[in-house]
Amino acid sequence: xxxxWKSKNFQLGFCLIIFLTLIGIFAPLISxxxxxxxAIERELCKPSLTNLLGCDSNGSDILSIxxxxxxxxxxxxxxxxxxCAITGLLLGSLAGWLGGWVxxxxxxxxxxxxxxxxIILAIAIASxxxxxxxxxxxxxxxxxxAGYARxxxxxxxxxxxxxxxxxxxxxxxxxxxxxxFHIWPNIFSPLLVTATFGLAGTILAEAxxxxxxxxxxxxxxxxxxxxxxxxxxxxxxPHVSTFPGLAIMFSVLSFHLLGEGxxxxxxxxxxx
Amino acid sequence: MKFLIKRFFELIPVIWGVGTxxxxxxxxxxxxxxxxxxxxxxxxAKRDSLRASLNLDKPLITQYGIFWKSVLSGNLGESxxxxxxxxxLLKERVFATFSLAFFSIIWALVISIPLGxxxxxxxxxxxxxxxxxISVFGVAMPNFWFGPLLVLFFSIQLGWLPVSEMNGFSSYIxxxxxxxxxxxxxxMRMTRATLVEVLTQDYIVTAKSxxxxxxxxxxxxxxxxALIPLITLIGMQIGGLLAGAVITETIFDWPGIGExxxxxxxxxxxxxxxxxxxVIAFTYVAANTLADLSxxxxxxxxxxx
Numbered sequence: 001x002x003x004x005w006k007s008k009n010f011q012l013g014f015c016l017i018i019f020l021t022l023i024g025i026f027a028p029l030i031s032x033x034x035x036x037x038x039a040i041e042r043e044l045c046k047p048s049l050t051n052l053l054g055c056d057s058n059g060s061d062i063l064s065i066x067x068x069x070x071x072x073x074x075x076x077x078x079x080x081x082x083x084c085a086i087t088g089l090l091l092g093s094l095a096g097w098l099g100g101w102v103x104x105x106x107x108x109x110x111x112x113x114x115x116x117x118x119i120i121l122a123i124a125i126a127s128x129x130x131x132x133x134x135x136x137x138x139x140x141x142x143x144x145x146a147g148y149a150r151x152x153x154x155x156x157x158x159x160x161x162x163x164x165x166x167x168x169x170x171x172x173x174x175x176x177x178x179x180x181f182h183i184w185p186n187i188f189s190p191l192l193v194t195a196t197f198g199l200a201g202t203i204l205a206e207a208x209x210x211x212x213x214x215x216x217x218x219x220x221x222x223x224x225x226x227x228x229x230x231x232x233x234x235x236x237x238p239h240v241s242t243f244p245g246l247a248i249m250f251s252v253l254s255f256h257l258l259g260e261g262x263x264x265x266x267x268x269x270x271x272x
Numbered sequence: 273m274k275f276l277i278k279r280f281f282e283l284i285p286v287i288w289g290v291g292t293x294x295x296x297x298x299x300x301x302x303x304x305x306x307x308x309x310x311x312x313x314x315x316x317a318k319r320d321s322l323r324a325s326l327n328l329d330k331p332l333i334t335q336y337g338i339f340w341k342s343v344l345s346g347n348l349g350e351s352x353x354x355x356x357x358x359x360x361l362l363k364e365r366v367f368a369t370f371s372l373a374f375f376s377i378i379w380a381l382v383i384s385i386p387l388g389x390x391x392x393x394x395x396x397x398x399x400x401x402x403x404x405x406i407s408v409f410g411v412a413m414p415n416f417w418f419g420p421l422l423v424l425f426f427s428i429q430l431g432w433l434p435v436s437e438m439n440g441f442s443s444y445i446x447x448x449x450x451x452x453x454x455x456x457x458x459x460m461r462m463t464r465a466t467l468v469e470v471l472t473q474d475y476i477v478t479a480k481s482x483x484x485x486x487x488x489x490x491x492x493x494x495x496x497x498a499l500i501p502l503i504t505l506i507g508m509q510i511g512g513l514l515a516g517a518v519i520t521e522t523i524f525d526w527p528g529i530g531e532x533x534x535x536x537x538x539x540x541x542x543x544x545x546x547x548x549x550x551v552i553a554f555t556y557v558a559a560n561t562l563a564d565l566s567x568x569x570x571x572x573x574x575x576x577x
Contacts, residue, residue, distance in 0.1 A: 112289035
């Protein structure tokens with residue numbers, strides 16, 4: 001823990017994430033305008049004192065869209081990562097612990113999911129379900145859990161036959177008790193590290209899908225869709241794509257710094 | 273050899289699963305391809321005959337059977353929109369995507385190996401930190417922003433490179449750089465990590481004590497061994513690369529498979545999407561298998577069960 005706090009990466013990442021979370025939580029309070037407010041007369045206006053980051057092609061205030069976009073990105077990122085990590089933990093533990101046909105079946109399903117480039121499956125699911133926040137969460141979860149399950153299975157296999165588990169078994173402990181109190185604590189750190197990087201990946205994936213127009217619906221402000229509009233006017237108004245781009249980059253960056261710090265703290269081998 | 277055969281049989285359920293998921297997803301997507309082909313105001317009789325000729329009037333399970341039968345006989349069907357055979361459409365596009373992926377890997381290697389080596393040699397110095405920063409930047413930079421920025425700077429401001437579309441070697445530079453950036457970040461970290469690992473081994477210490485030049489030490493002795501995991505990693509990242517290609521191709525109007533899939537899904541062109549996804553999935557599975565094999569050949573200590 002001490003080592004963790006000393007890590008510069010962790011400190012920086014942690015502060016940035018707290019900052020982002022506060023923006024997300026207090027979005028309605030700090031946002032200067034309603035992000036959906038349309039004011040065609042100031043279409044693509046440059047950054048100024050009244051509109052700090054300028055306006056998009058509808059004349060909506062970019063700062064407000066970015067602030068509310070933080071909320072959407074974090075909400076989707078955290079929800080998806082949480083569901084994926086829990087699903088992966090349960091299924092991966094079952095596969096690793098029980099072995100046999102459960103393991104084989106699950107691993108084949110994971111192979112199938114991995115054989116799809118994630119975004120293609122996501123595009124297909126997103127267009128099947130239609131754009132909405134819930135559907136986006138479903139679609140990112142369906143493609144995201146497999147990585148966690150594979151990781152957990154490996155970790156369970158690694159500790160399953162160690163002596164202390166043997167000891168717990170010979171004491172007559174039940175399977176769930178061994179899993180929950182003796183195995184899970186030992187695989188918590190790699191899960192946490194993976195989830196931190198996974199969150200960064202989810203934020204990026206959400207932005208990519210929204211960029212392609214199949215993420216969150218247009219009335220919800222999001223970094224990806226703003227960037228997509230900004231791309232079309234990049235010549236006359238480069239600021240429209242610059243700010244959402246920076247927002248995506250900084251949020252992904254902060255989760256990576258945090259993950260890097262965590263990884264070094266839990267795995268001394270990687271800190272050389 | 274036994275391992276090869278075993279791996280081959282393991283591929284069958286994966287390919288079957290991928291095919292089934294694609295088939296189901298596409299048939300569950302709301303929207304009728306007949307509407308798209310004829311427009312919503314077409315005569316009912318005309319719609320029915322078209323539906324029958326596409327087998328869309330049959331029950332789902334029959335359509336599923338027809339789908340596999342034609343795939344196994346190498347017939348991927350006809351595009352609903354352009355009426356061209358899917359296999360021909362794919363042939364036109366496969367080259368664009370694979371060559372793009374190839375150049376992205378080249379970019380990624382050109383960037384990542386020197387930087388990774390630098391970071392490992394000067395580990396725990398400012399240089400190491402700087403390389404770490406570059407690699408984190410590479411992962412965090414959304415390629416759908418990076419691509420347009422590159423175009424803005426190199427094509428529009430400086431006028432050095434074409435804006436988009438595939439036209440000769442120079443048109444490859446920006447899209448492949450955009451696509452390769454993420455991969456280079458991952459490879460950079462891997463190069464550093466494995467090189468650090470290798471540099472602490474006995475044979476390096478021996479080589480050092482024999483007084484060989486640093487060039488020979490790092491590039492002949494150390495890097496050669498560090499390359500093995502790198503090759504495997506590239507194999508494993510092919511899927512990510514092909515997925516990234518969907519976005520890169522959309523940005524650059526690149527006539528590749530990714531763009532074909534994206535447009536196919538939007539226009540409910542089932543056969544095209546099915547064929548294209550199968551090709552990508554197959555490539556990915558093949559690349560992964562090759563990566564596994566190369567790993568066990570290069571390092572006999574590893575035997576995959």
